[in-house]
Structures are given as structure tokens and as C-alpha cells.
Amino acid sequence: MNAVITRLAARGDGATDDGRFVALAAPGDLVADDGTITPGPHHATPPCRHFPKCGGCQLQHIDDESYAAFLVDRVAGALRAQGVALPEMRAPHLSPPRTRRRAALRAERIGHRVVMGFNEEASHRIVDLAECHILAPDLFALVAPLRALLATMLDRKKGAEIHLTRTDQGMDVLISGVTVDELAATEALTYFAADHRLARLALDDGYGPQVRWEPDAATVALGGVPVSLPAGAFLQATPDGEAALLEGVREIVDGAATIADLFAGLGTFALPLSARAKVLAAEGARDPVLALKGAAARAGRPVVADHRDLFRRPYTAKELSRFDAVVIDPPRAGAKEQVVELAGADLARMAYVSCNPATFARDVATLAAGGWRLDWVRPIGQFRWSTHVELVAALAR
Structure with missing residues (x-):
């Protein structure tokens, strides 16, 4: 049957x-x-030969209609589990194939060859990428050359992790797990970076990134403002996904004269919003907040950058009540401690950006108990064909 x-x-x-x-x-x-x-x-017919073995994608076998419905169901299911009434669920944004501008790949020497790619699903084995339908073409174009470069540096059964990020100046490459001391290997790195016109090449042998090539400071433009990009720093996965999140945030906080941007990172939201409002940008990681502070100062933007751990030292309800609106974009763990204070703050509007529907729903339940109302949610499918769900949501009183 x-x-x-x-x-x-x-x-x-x-x-x-x-x-x-x-x-x-x-x-x-x-x-x-x-x-x-x-x-x-x-x-649907999966477009990639590596599916379903490769752990980079789980959903290449479904069409876009079903993928959009999956994103909505993930958010709605998380809210139901927390007893939160479902708001307006807006049509999801789906990032097109081959638009990822950052990725973390693994590499390992096996015998006389180096394999490089994503892990197999639920495994530590690496899928040696011959094609990829999620990475932007300029990222994927570096896979084969990097494989050849690492073949001269990786010892047998040794592994490395490679972070690729597109910057305003070109590709940023961070290789972790490799030590290069010999002159020949050092020169090979320089030649590689020059031949491929990299924006930056850095190595991390366990003591933090060490830049080996950076002709000009690597930057990313956020709201039209160039921001220095720390090696390995977080950046939204796709330009269109970032734009969709920013569009939702702008709609929610439109007209606010003062805005608190919590978990601000490099200033994904703080810098665009500062074109029309005064912004307090709080971030716990030192390098991103320093980059944001410097970028805002050079551009003359009204941004106060605060290096602050919002898990250990959240802003109080009294401090938050000074603002017209709040933007919050926590990591996957959510913002349990900060949300308790937000629930009691004298605020009217909040934009919540999340990469984890479960912790988002938990935090919204806390806010709802404090009198907040969830008006709408828009799921964002930046990680094409994966089960990873992001969203932007509007809350009000």
C-alpha cells in the first residue's frame, strides 16, 4: 500500500x-x-553529482515551492512548540544557486592526493568537490588551485580547514591547520596569492591568523561604508540574503531616530541604519567591533560601538528604554539573558533576526509574556538546499 x-x-x-x-x-x-x-x-532532479553524499546540501531533490514551504514550516513549528500564536508568515526569500560568497571547506591528504570539499552527511569523510551548485563561481574556481597548493604542504593524514570569503578587493583565503616555515613553501604562498589576485592570504597554525599576503586592506561594504574584514570574521552567506534581511529590518524600524543594534557584528544593520538614525552597536567579539568603530568614524556615521558581552552583561531594561527601536541578531544560542531585559523595556518596536527557529521561538515566548506581540516573520533561505533556516521578524507593543 x-x-x-x-x-x-x-x-x-x-x-x-x-x-x-x-x-x-x-x-x-x-x-x-x-x-x-x-x-x-x-x-526535482538534483543538479549536483555529489548529492546526497555531500553534507553541503540536504534538499536538492525538492522544488522551490516545497523548499519555501519547508522554511515556513520550520519557523511555524518552533513557534507552536513554545505556545506562541502564529503571526503573518511572509513569503520566504530563497537565495539563487551559486551565490554563496563565503564557505568553510576541509582538506586532507590521502595517499598522494589531497581531497577538498564539504564533509559527507553525518561523517568526517570529505567529499572531493568536482562541482558545486551553491558556491559562487569565483569561490569554486579556487578549489582546484588550492588543492594543488596544499598538496605541497599537507603531511600524510593531516587535515586543514579553508575559509573562503569574497571581499571588495577579491577573494580572502584563510588556511587553518598548516604550518609553513621553509622558504620554498613561503614563496609558493606568495606566488599563489599573486597569481590568483587574492585580496588576502592568511595562515592559522593554532595561534591565530597570520597574514602572508594583503596588498591592500581587505574590506566589505556595508551600507555603502567599507569595513575592514578581520580574517575569519562572520559575514552573511549571500549578498541577496543580506539585502532581504536588511529590507525587513528597515521596514520595522523606519522613522526611529535612535536605534540599539544588539549583536551587531561588523555592522550589517548598524551602518545602513546610521544613514538616517543614531545607532548604538553592541558586539562581544573584539575584532569586529573595532572594525565597525573605525569604519563608522571614517565615514562620519553616528554610530557608538560598544564592546560588550550581552550574555554576561546584557543591557538593562532602563538602558534600552532610551531608544526608539531595537535590532537584535544573536548567534544560534539566541539571546536568553538579553531578552529578559527587553521584555521589560519601554520600547515599541523590535526587529529580531535569527539563524535558529528554536531559540528564536523561545525568546519570542519570553517577550510575549512581557507584553510584546509578534506581527510577522519572513523566513530567509540563504543556505540554498540546506535545512538551515534564517528569518527576520517584527515585534511590537
């Missing part, structure tokens, strides 16, 4: 109404008792 896949579970498996979970099934597929899948109208 065939069962119908009616939805996707949190890890991307197809689910039936009677509780069966079927890997690589899409909504509308029919599943026989022996597990055979008859593709339905939402079942």
Missing part, C-alpha cells in the same frame, strides 16, 4: 501522516511498503 509524503521533517526527510520518515522523498511522492519512492509533482 502506498503512503503519501505530506511534509518535510526538520532534517529534510519526507514524512507521512501516519508517522513514517523517508529519506530523499519530496511532498507528493508515493512511498511503497518496501521504501520504493514514486516521484510526485514536487520531486
Whole structure:
């Protein structure tokens, strides 16, 4: 007897109404008792030869309609689990294929060759990338040359991690787990960086990034303001995803004269918002907040950058009540300590940006108990074909 896949579970498996979970099934597929899948109208042909082995993607077998519905369901399910009434769920934004501007890849020497790519799903084995449909072409173009470079540096059974980020000046490459002391290897790094016109090449052998090549300071433009990019610093995964988040934040705080931007990072929101408002930008990581402070000063933007750990020392409700609006963009752990103070603050508007629906829903439940109302949520699918969900949400009193 065939069962119908009616939805996707949190890890991307197809689910039936009677509780069966079927890997690589899409909504509308029919599943026989022996597990055979008859593709339905939402079942797509995966574009990449590495799917489903590669852990970079889990959902290449579904169409965009089902992917958008999956993002909405993840957020709605998290809110229901916390007893939060569902708000308006806006149409998700989906980043197109081949638009990721940053990635972390692994490399390892196996015999006489180096393999480089993402880990296999639920494994430490590396998928040696021959193609990739999520990385921007300029990022993927460095995979083969980096593989050849590392072949001269990696010892047998030794591994490395490679962070690739597109900057205003070109590609930023950070290689961790490799020590280069010999003259020949040092020269090879320089030649590689020059030949590929890198913005920066840095190595981290366990003592922090050490820049080996940076002709001009590597920057990223945020709100039209160039910000120095610390090696390995966080940046939104795709330019269009960043723009979609910023569009939602601007709508929520429009007209506010003073704004507190909590967990501000490099200034993804603080710098664009500072074109029309005074902004307090709080960030716990030292290098990003110093980069933000310097960028705002050079551009003459009204931003006060505060190096502050909001988990250990959250702003009080009294301090937050001085602002017209708040933007909060915490890491995956959410903002449990800070949200308690926000719940009691005399504020009318808040933009909550999240990369974890579960901790977002937990924090919203705390805010709702303090009198806040969740007006709308827009899911953002920056990590194309993955189960990772981001969002921007509007809260008000």
C-alpha cells in the first residue's frame, strides 16, 4: 500500500501522516511498503553529482515551492512548540544557486592526493568537490588551485580547514591547520596569492591568523561604508540574503531616530541604519567591533560601538528604554539573558533576526509574556538546499 509524503521533517526527510520518515522523498511522492519512492509533482532532479553524499546540501531533490514551504514550516513549528500564536508568515526569500560568497571547506591528504570539499552527511569523510551548485563561481574556481597548493604542504593524514570569503578587493583565503616555515613553501604562498589576485592570504597554525599576503586592506561594504574584514570574521552567506534581511529590518524600524543594534557584528544593520538614525552597536567579539568603530568614524556615521558581552552583561531594561527601536541578531544560542531585559523595556518596536527557529521561538515566548506581540516573520533561505533556516521578524507593543 502506498503512503503519501505530506511534509518535510526538520532534517529534510519526507514524512507521512501516519508517522513514517523517508529519506530523499519530496511532498507528493508515493512511498511503497518496501521504501520504493514514486516521484510526485514536487520531486526535482538534483543538479549536483555529489548529492546526497555531500553534507553541503540536504534538499536538492525538492522544488522551490516545497523548499519555501519547508522554511515556513520550520519557523511555524518552533513557534507552536513554545505556545506562541502564529503571526503573518511572509513569503520566504530563497537565495539563487551559486551565490554563496563565503564557505568553510576541509582538506586532507590521502595517499598522494589531497581531497577538498564539504564533509559527507553525518561523517568526517570529505567529499572531493568536482562541482558545486551553491558556491559562487569565483569561490569554486579556487578549489582546484588550492588543492594543488596544499598538496605541497599537507603531511600524510593531516587535515586543514579553508575559509573562503569574497571581499571588495577579491577573494580572502584563510588556511587553518598548516604550518609553513621553509622558504620554498613561503614563496609558493606568495606566488599563489599573486597569481590568483587574492585580496588576502592568511595562515592559522593554532595561534591565530597570520597574514602572508594583503596588498591592500581587505574590506566589505556595508551600507555603502567599507569595513575592514578581520580574517575569519562572520559575514552573511549571500549578498541577496543580506539585502532581504536588511529590507525587513528597515521596514520595522523606519522613522526611529535612535536605534540599539544588539549583536551587531561588523555592522550589517548598524551602518545602513546610521544613514538616517543614531545607532548604538553592541558586539562581544573584539575584532569586529573595532572594525565597525573605525569604519563608522571614517565615514562620519553616528554610530557608538560598544564592546560588550550581552550574555554576561546584557543591557538593562532602563538602558534600552532610551531608544526608539531595537535590532537584535544573536548567534544560534539566541539571546536568553538579553531578552529578559527587553521584555521589560519601554520600547515599541523590535526587529529580531535569527539563524535558529528554536531559540528564536523561545525568546519570542519570553517577550510575549512581557507584553510584546509578534506581527510577522519572513523566513530567509540563504543556505540554498540546506535545512538551515534564517528569518527576520517584527515585534511590537
